[in-house]
Amino acid sequence: MRGATSNKTRCLSESQRLAWLRLIRSENIGPATFRDLLNHTGSAEKALELLPELSRRGGKRSYRLCSEDDAADELEAHRHFGARLVALGEADYPPHLKHIDGPPPLLSVKGGAVTSTPRMIAIVGARNASLSGRKLAGSFARDLGTHGFAIASGLARGIDAAAHEAALQTGTLAVFAGGLNVLYPPEHEQLLAALIETGGAAVSEMPFGWKPRGRDFPRRNRLISGVSLGVVVIEAAKKSGSLHTARYALEQNRDIYAVPGSPLDPRSEGANGLIRQGAILARSAEDVLEDLGNRGDPALPLFQGVLDPAGEKPVLRSEPDDRLRSKITAALGPSPIEIDELIRFVEGNTRLVNVILLELELAGRLERHAGQKVSLVMG
Numbered sequence: 001m002r003g004a005t006s007n008k009t010r011c012l013s014e015s016q017r018l019a020w021l022r023l024i025r026s027e028n029i030g031p032a033t034f035r036d037l038l039n040h041t042g043s044a045e046k047a048l049e050l051l052p053e054l055s056r057r058g059g060k061r062s063y064r065l066c067s068e069d070d071a072a073d074e075l076e077a078h079r080h081f082g083a084r085l086v087a088l089g090e091a092d093y094p095p096h097l098k099h100i101d102g103p104p105p106l107l108s109v110k111g112g113a114v115t116s117t118p119r120m121i122a123i124v125g126a127r128n129a130s131l132s133g134r135k136l137a138g139s140f141a142r143d144l145g146t147h148g149f150a151i152a153s154g155l156a157r158g159i160d161a162a163a164h165e166a167a168l169q170t171g172t173l174a175v176f177a178g179g180l181n182v183l184y185p186p187e188h189e190q191l192l193a194a195l196i197e198t199g200g201a202a203v204s205e206m207p208f209g210w211k212p213r214g215r216d217f218p219r220r221n222r223l224i225s226g227v228s229l230g231v232v233v234i235e236a237a238k239k240s241g242s243l244h245t246a247r248y249a250l251e252q253n254r255d256i257y258a259v260p261g262s263p264l265d266p267r268s269e270g271a272n273g274l275i276r277q278g279a280i281l282a283r284s285a286e287d288v289l290e291d292l293g294n295r296g297d298p299a300l301p302l303f304q305g306v307l308d309p310a311g312e313k314p315v316l317r318s319e320p321d322d323r324l325r326s327k328i329t330a331a332l333g334p335s336p337i338e339i340d341e342l343i344r345f346v347e348g349n350t351r352l353v354n355v356i357l358l359e360l361e362l363a364g365r366l367e368r369h370a371g372q373k374v375s376l377v378m379g
């Protein structure tokens with residue numbers, strides 16, 4: 001579905017921000033579950049009240065809520081670090097990020113207002129980049145920057161670092177895989193400091209102090225593409241993280257630009273493969289600019305956000321019965337199926353089916369997948 005988005009922004013009160021943080025840090029709560037809970041209950045405060053009962057109905061005897069003290073400590077840690085937590089819908093939340101599948105309800109942000117620009121291009125590529133690849137990354141970043149585009153990347157070695165360095169004076173955004181205070185790689189401390197000092201920013205969806213694991217980097221990559229109009233790939237091996245970023249860009253309806261390289265260099269195999277699959281061949285920033293034209297926005301799906309916590313009341317109505325619960329758990333299995341297909345199969349009310357899926361997810365029995373698909377966790 002396509003459609004225009006509202007320019008309305010929210011500003012959470014401190015008590016609401018604390019409740020949002022408690023909710024997203026509670027057990028089995030991801031971005032999609034967070035959104036569904038707020039749309040079901042009307043507020044994070046009410047959702048926190050109902051979590052233990054919802055998880056019990058899903059089959060879990062005890063449930064771990066993030067405590068108010070833990071959330072307050074994380075807020076204070078952000079303030080001490082010179083960072084802030086920005087909520088989905090607030091003015092400096094990245095405008096394109098809210099259109100991805102499961103946008104983070106809260107982002108840790110340190111630095112300037114570059115996060116709010118709609119004119120953002122991601123540049124990603126090999127960590128063990130060649131000198132030529134680094135020079136190309138710098139050239140793309142500088143030229144795009146002089147035409148008013150900020151550069152997003154992952155602050156990794158190689159192509160990422162070269163792109164950030166070249167965009168310091170025109171605006172650049174570093175996306176972390178771990179907590180905002182956990183720098184990876186550690187040798188980029190000076191680069192990060194320069195990035196912040198020149199008006200750039202660093203962002204993360206992970207808890208403060210979180211040490212990144214392998215599975216956290218794909219989550220980071222979906223944010224790199226999500227904040228951007230398009231992704232430029234330079235020197236990506238066949239199974240590199242940069243190709244994950246390109247895959248997310250495709251799912252998010254972003255443009256993919258691939259810089260061709262020598263067929264004899266394994267580092268170019270991924271980018272060359274993207275061109276064969278239909279990515280836009282980019283020899284220089286001019287190719288990217290020509291393709292973008294004067295666009296400031298990608299062709300984004302209609303934003304389906306959460307209720308305004310200041311203006312909505314809880315919308316609790318009738319609750320699902322055990323008969324519908326049994327039909328849904330019998331229909332689910334380890335293979336992902338679309339939620340719409342499940343609703344048609346069980347002939348259930350959409351809201352009630354979603355409530356039961358919430359119950360199962362909170363109990364750790366449901367896994368969500370891209371494309372609005374779900375599966376039952378077996379065992």
